[in-house]
Amino acid sequence: MGVRDNNEASWTQIVDILEFMSDATSIPILMDGDTGYGNFNNVIRLIKKLEQRGIAGVCLEDKLFPKTNSFSNGSRQQLASIDEFSNKIKAAKDTQKDENFVVIARVESFIAGFGLAEALERAEAYRKAGADAVLIHSKKSDSSEIDEFAKEWANRHPLVIVPTKYYKVSTQWFRNKGISLVIWANHILRSSISSMQSTANELYKSESLLNIEDNVASINEVFRLQRNEELESLEKLYLPD
Amino acid sequence: MGVRDNNEASWTQIVDILEFMSDATSIPILMDGDTGYGNFNNVIRLIKKLEQRGIAGVCLEDKLFPKTNSFSNGSRQQLASIDEFSNKIKAAKDTQKDENFVVIARVESFIAGFGLAEALERAEAYRKAGADAVLIHSKKSDSSEIDEFAKEWANRHPLVIVPTKYYKVSTQWFRNKGISLVIWANHILRSSISSMQSTANELYKSESLLNIEDNVASINEVFRLQRNEELESLEKLYLPD
């Protein structure tokens, strides 16, 4: 979610979790890198550490550190200066060694209450600074801000969206507008929450596994995800009888 | 699950995760402490670190380090000597400063193919060494081993079970046998796995959030779990206008 997570875990604690994820899968992982956890220098160190862990890319947003959640009402939403954030993007791109590593610049202009002109100016500055793609964020429940932006942007560089609030708009609609990438940012996590809550409730009420065992992943599925078979092959190879 | 986790994460990486859990809840947390990650000296350090993080207790098992999963077929299951493991339990109990911290001794005799006599001898030795409870483990799909053990044990000390394989036996049955605590060890995790897999599949197939949004925890529920309200109160208190 990125919700206040900067206030809880340190950036290296997040990198530690990413490392476990990266070790467990070959699917490319894009990190929500918040504001970069400080200035350009913190961004440089972040990029080095992400590349070492095999992370595929990072999304940086143009807010001030420490940031608040984009959907949080109570808090003020302050933006970084265009120059400062552009230099963060430049520092990130200058630092990466793997040419496939991706840096996405997230434009928070709409979130902070600014209009289309500001959003476009920022997006263009970040594109020039070297961003591989621009993420345009909106907290409206329709896609009007995204549509407007995409129209003016006119496919000049890859465009990314996170339709958490405007989830009712179809993916085909966004394809037609020229969006390159849709991030369904938190639904996997949110489905795990509701499922864990419901299993815990059932256990609490029924004190029985009878209604649970067949509705959850089997032990063998857990073993498969942990690559137990691979380990058993290795045991045959490296453990003397 | 405790499945080969000792082969993946180091014990301090597990403690780091426990610390996040402990910071997020007031529910007592019992750690599956494996074999204690080495000898008595590693156990001593583990106990200190768990108490610092507010963990309520640890369960240690009488296997050799590095251990394999109790339900794994391919691997040999070697047990620690009774003396050595009893001294680990003693070291743990001598180390704790909080009198409420709990050390449970997990008896793996049935898992390793030994019979009732061995299980009882070990349980009694661990009880005498100071264990607050004994966990008797079985991988049979019925509760015959547990029933036998409980009968002979005759309520002489708290008894704990993990009915992963014999999940069809009712909790009331175990109450009648004198079991003090039932650990449903992995069903919350396993429910999150199946739920995340199914949500990912739905996203992949439908490319739409329409069938998902109402079936997962809401964003506000995520905010609630992150104690956003508390943070907003604190912002009013500590952030000048």
Added chain:
Amino acid sequence: MGVRDNNEASWTQIVDILEFMSDATSIPILMDGDTGYGNFNNVIRLIKKLEQRGIAGVCLEDKLFPKTNSFSNGSRQQLASIDEFSNKIKAAKDTQKDENFVVIARVESFIAGFGLAEALERAEAYRKAGADAVLIHSKKSDSSEIDEFAKEWANRHPLVIVPTKYYKVSTQWFRNKGISLVIWANHILRSSISSMQSTANELYKSESLLNIEDNVASINEVFRLQRNEELESLEKLYLPD
């Protein structure tokens, strides 16, 4: 030193090192906590983590995050607003559970080029916010700024200094001025650097340990620092023959 350390290690990595230190000694440890690594909320989490690790106190300074070193020429030195920093101090004091935990407010006014009036105004605000002591910092090679400040401060609250630049002034002088605590902040570290460099040079040149063995701590001294004797007692207690 605190030199750009905020740009290198994350705050939790620093806490990890502090934990090793705390486990190795009963001497109270005061952390140089920089600006608190973010806003009041980061400070709250920092205090909780320090108390868990048995750290005796923290010194927070009224710069903006990410900060630069106080003795660094090239960089601008920006100060936090008095209100914002006072609220950080207040948040820290409200958070601590151990009444002996100490929060020191470091006033960077002189470093940032402001005069005595600004320094006094800030020190007084931080005192009122609950700071247990005020650290007044200066990068002059004489103690004139410290002397001026101490005179006006007139013993109204404990005063701390770090005489790195004005090292020629005697400790007795500061006693007479009413200074409560002198921090010799980096000389132990700096002595280890020169000593390690010189030993490495000697090894490189002479390819021999003959001139080294008697000039370095003995292996037995290392064992003593590692409390080997304690471990050997524990081995007798917990390792069966």
Added chain:
Amino acid sequence: MGVRDNNEASWTQIVDILEFMSDATSIPILMDGDTGYGNFNNVIRLIKKLEQRGIAGVCLEDKLFPKTNSFSNGSRQQLASIDEFSNKIKAAKDTQKDENFVVIARVESFIAGFGLAEALERAEAYRKAGADAVLIHSKKSDSSEIDEFAKEWANRHPLVIVPTKYYKVSTQWFRNKGISLVIWANHILRSSISSMQSTANELYKSESLLNIEDNVASINEVFRLQRNEELESLEKLYLPD
């Protein structure tokens, strides 16, 4: 030292420290990897993590986990089976991706009280398993065991020694015997200990920096080691005026 360090820090905590070292220098770093912190599977993970952090190699020793220090009197010194340890070496070599990564097999036969024949058998087995070099360890105060071993070994594979106890023997002597690498394992650390103790004593007694300032590394030297100049160049590049 490797003294009981396995009992204190977890292997990932050691890797964390190595990462800081690796980030600070271009000098190749050889890790004292103890027994590999478990079985072949723990070794595999260790090698992956070391390569990610840019560590140049690891030395593994043929003791049982958890090990005790080679110079410790009180403790029993148990050796791993030749087969099991050879398979650890093989697993390490099969795992590395960088062909320059080095795995050194440390033979503890002399330390454990076995003779030349056992040492040679083990060394040969580890060489065949793929070790890039063999480290032959001795706790005698003369080099008789090393000399004997080197003579029989007859340059068949790179040979490494750690002359902590037989420090009086000249490096030229070992060159003549065909030793490829001498590890002065702990003298840099031990010199830092004596120097820090002496500086602390001086501070305690004199309460003055006058006798210290000129005998320790200067602040500018600390800045140089922290590559402050590089950071200042980067600030010019990435921080807008």
